Amino acid sequence: MKKSIIITGGAGFIGSHIVRLMVKKYPDYKIINLDKLTYAGNLENLKDIEGASNYSFAKMDICDFEGVLELMKREEVNGVIHLAAESHVDRSIKDPFAFAQTNVMGTLSLLQAARLYWESLPEKYEGKRFYHISTDEVYGALQLDNPAGKDGKGPYGTEFFTENTRYQPHSPYSAAKASSDHFVRAFHDTYGMPTIVTNCSNNYGPYQFPEKLIPLFINNIRKRKPLPVYGKGENVRDWLYVEDHAAAIDLIFHQGKAGETYNIGGFNEWKNIDIVKTLIKTVDRQLGRKEGEDLDLITYVADRAGHDLRYAIDASKLERELGWKPKVQFEEGIELTVKWYLENEKWMDNVTSGAYQEYYESMYGNRR
Numbered sequence: 360m361k362k363s364i365i366i367t368g369g370a371g372f373i374g375s376h377i378v379r380l381m382v383k384k385y386p387d388y389k390i391i392n393l394d395k396l397t398y399a400g401n402l403e404n405l406k407d408i409e410g411a412s413n414y415s416f417a418k419m420d421i422c423d424f425e426g427v428l429e430l431m432k433r434e435e436v437n438g439v440i441h442l443a444a445e446s447h448v449d450r451s452i453k454d455p456f457a458f459a460q461t462n463v464m465g466t467l468s469l470l471q472a473a474r475l476y477w478e479s480l481p482e483k484y485e486g487k488r489f490y491h492i493s494t495d496e497v498y499g500a501l502q503l504d505n506p507a508g509k510d511g512k513g514p515y516g517t518e519f520f521t522e523n524t525r526y527q528p529h530s531p532y533s534a535a536k537a538s539s540d541h542f543v544r545a546f547h548d549t550y551g552m553p554t555i556v557t558n559c560s561n562n563y564g565p566y567q568f569p570e571k572l573i574p575l576f577i578n579n580i581r582k583r584k585p586l587p588v589y590g591k592g593e594n595v596r597d598w599l600y601v602e603d604h605a606a607a608i609d610l611i612f613h614q615g616k617a618g619e620t621y622n623i624g625g626f627n628e629w630k631n632i633d634i635v636k637t638l639i640k641t642v643d644r645q646l647g648r649k650e651g652e653d654l655d656l657i658t659y660v661a662d663r664a665g666h667d668l669r670y671a672i673d674a675s676k677l678e679r680e681l682g683w684k685p686k687v688q689f690e691e692g693i694e695l696t697v698k699w700y701l702e703n704e705k706w707m708d709n710v711t712s713g714a715y716q717e718y719y720e721s722m723y724g725n726r727r
């Protein structure tokens with residue numbers, strides 16, 4: 360059966376890397392990018408492949424159940440890779456409703472559309488796949504209990520999130536993602552839909568919206584603006600280069616087992632303040648400034664409400680069962696990432712000014 364795949368959120372950060380990978384690697388697949396183009400969606404991210412014959416774009420809200428069902432029937436869709444979401448924790452603290460709407464109701468609308476369409480076919484779920492991309496934040500927060508990295512365990516803690524860790528989300532963002540994960544598993548258990556869920560750690564790399572730590576800070580260092588470090592900068596995140604995540608998604612989409620959950624992570628824990636110092640030195644060096652001269656941009660500000668202390672993923676199941684491992688070392692990934700943002704100042708300025716939104720509104724109308 361020829362593959363016809365809807366990738367939701369394909370105009371966003373991670374989605375654009377998956378769309379690009381799939382369009383280039385599988386010329387005989389039909390890749391449909393379904394995206395509402397919120398503030399976080401930008402078709403500029405896909406300029407290099409937008410003319411490919413196996414690629415098409417549908418401006419649509421995942422909550423538009425009728426529209427999604429129609430599209431699935433018309434395109435004879437047999438695979439869904441679902442990334443569309445409201446994704447920024449700070450925004451979820453200000454406007455939790457938008458997160459429940461898109462992340463929970465939107466996921467349910469996609470699931471129900473896929474179910475009704477696939478169950479109407481003679482072969483039903485055979486050859487079908489619904490792959491939901493989620494986050495490690497659903498597991499809550501880990502302790503900082505191993506600062507010396509003893510016992511050969513993580514540098515900051517002895518515990519890791521595994522696929523069996525109890526869900527304990529703290530932010531409206533992670534609560535909404537957790538809820539959507541439960542709906543996906545419920546569709547597997549109740550209707551027999553061949554679903555997969557993956558929970559990944561923090562991604563970084565090109566095309567990330569500059570509200571997230573790494574691109575925001577690169578932009579601010581470039582412009583010599585203050586760097587707002589929440590609390591003491593002691594919080595720990597596990598970072599993965601976005602192309603490694605895209606490679607994992609490709610592998611799991613094709614070889615993962617229906618009904619399973621896989622954790623994806625970088626085995627790469629960093630304290631925020633250490634990342635910030637590394638970014639300053641890297642940007643300074645790449646811009647020909649004296650390395651470290653912008654360290655005084657660091658500004659400690661009030662902590663984020665409910666700020667999770669530490670995330671760390673145990674991705675050994677994925678390595679053991681499907682042979683996946685991250686390829687890009689953090690030092691190399693940061694070097695590449697800083698270089699990309701500095702070489703794409705126009706993209707950054709366009710995104711931070713919001714000019715791209717007006718352009719796409721004039722093309723597709725305002726359905727936000």
Ligand code: NAD
Pocket residue numbers: 367368369370371372373374393394395396397398399400401419420421422441442443444445446447461465492493494495536558559560561562563567568
């Ligand atoms: P992003 O915010 O950069 O992109 C989200 C995309 O979804 C945008 O293109 C936006 O236009 C689209 N979208 C939002 N609401 C929509 C709706 N109602 N209908 C259709 N499209 C809509 O997000 P990202 O960082 O690329 O994250 C993608 C997915 O990966 C999310 O589900 C997120 O929870 C998950 N994830 C992200 C990270 C990370 O570090 N960024 C880590 C783990 C998991």
Ligand code: TYD
Pocket residue numbers: 448449561570571572573575587588589594595596631663
């Ligand atoms: P972020 O990139 O928002 O990802 P997440 O909250 O999903 O992990 O933030 C990464 C870490 O950086 C997190 O601990 C919060 C912190 N942070 C700051 O200290 N200052 C900032 O301006 C931002 C955006 C994040």
